[in-house]
Amino acid sequence: MSDAAERRLLDPEAHLLVVEDDGEMRNLVARLLREASFRVSTARDGREMWEVLDSPAGQPDLILLDVMLPGASGLDLLRRLRERSRVPVLMLTARGEEMDRVLGLELGADDYVAKPFAPRELVARVRALLRRAAPADAQPDPRSRRLAFAGWVLDTARRELTSPEGVAVDLSGAEYDLLIAFLEHPQRVLSREQLLEVAKRRVGTDPFDRTVDVQVSRLRRKIEPEDDSPSLIKTVRGAGYVLVADVTRA
Incomplete structure (x- = not known):
């Protein structure tokens, strides 16, 4: 990415929405992000989150969403959000709550941070998600090409996956x-x-962390949608996963 594109991506116009009911934590996160030159809106619960999202200038570039919220939980809000938007979502979870992280990823979260977190890690994760969500023209890839496998085609320039029937399939950043x-x-x-x-x-996650299995399972459901679909990603017990299809480049 060029320096100019990097500045456009990470300039103060990048709008972040922090949804956190704890006032002290909400103010801390907002302050850290503003100090990193982001424009930040805040919400205490789902009602305020929808108010921001429905406001004329409220559409954020990324949402930081706490799991434990009064009323509708962060997971409930994420489920509803994914019905209308693909905006990147970074979940804020309590340390050690693996099931919250797994369920959040299943529902479409792009990443998570466990509280308490290191300020630099939070900012780094936000920037990484924004880079991944950047449009292709702001993020040229020197390896840009079409990758074909088992009738599927992934256009890395457009970040588009097309099924053998010619149907575009949405993929989260992860x-x-x-x-x-x-x-x-x-x-x-x-x-x-x-x-x-x-x-x-x-970085530093246990290689046996279930989030990897969750992500593989979600990807399988996208490229192996039917019960009789050919198995493209196979589990190798005790070792990991393997893509068994041939891949060609165009």
């Missing part, structure tokens, strides 16, 4: 990164640790 990892290493077993690294998941 699913796209994971698919790229498999397509770049076809017929090769990738361990959970390798997938965490290549697909840009948590």
Whole structure:
């Protein structure tokens, strides 16, 4: 990415929405992000979140969403949000609440941060998600090409996946990164640790963390939609996963 594109992506016009009911935590997160030159809106619960999203200038570039909220939980809000938007979502979870993280990823969250968190890690994760969500013209890829496998085509310039029937299939940022990892290493077993690294998941996460399995399961449902669909990603017990399809480049 060019310096100019980087500045456009991370300039003060990048709008973030922090949904957190704890006032002290909400103010802390908002302050950290504003100090990193982001424009920040805040909400205490789901009602305020929808008010921001429905306001004329309220559409954020990324949402930081706490799991534990009064009324509708963060997971409930994420489920409803995914029915209308693909805006990147970074979940804020209590440390050690693995099931919240797994369920959040199942519902379409792009990443998560466990509280308490290091300020630099939070800002780094926000920036990483914004980069992944940037349009293709702001994020040129020197390896841009079409990758074909089992009738599917992934256009890496447009970040578009097309089914054998010619239907476009939505991928979250995490699913796209994971698919790229498999397509770049076809017929090769990738361990959970390798997938965490290549697909840009948590640094330092236990390679046996279930979030890897959740992401693979979500990706499988996209590219193996029917019960009789050919198995493209196979589990190698005790080792990881392997894409069994041949991959061609165009």
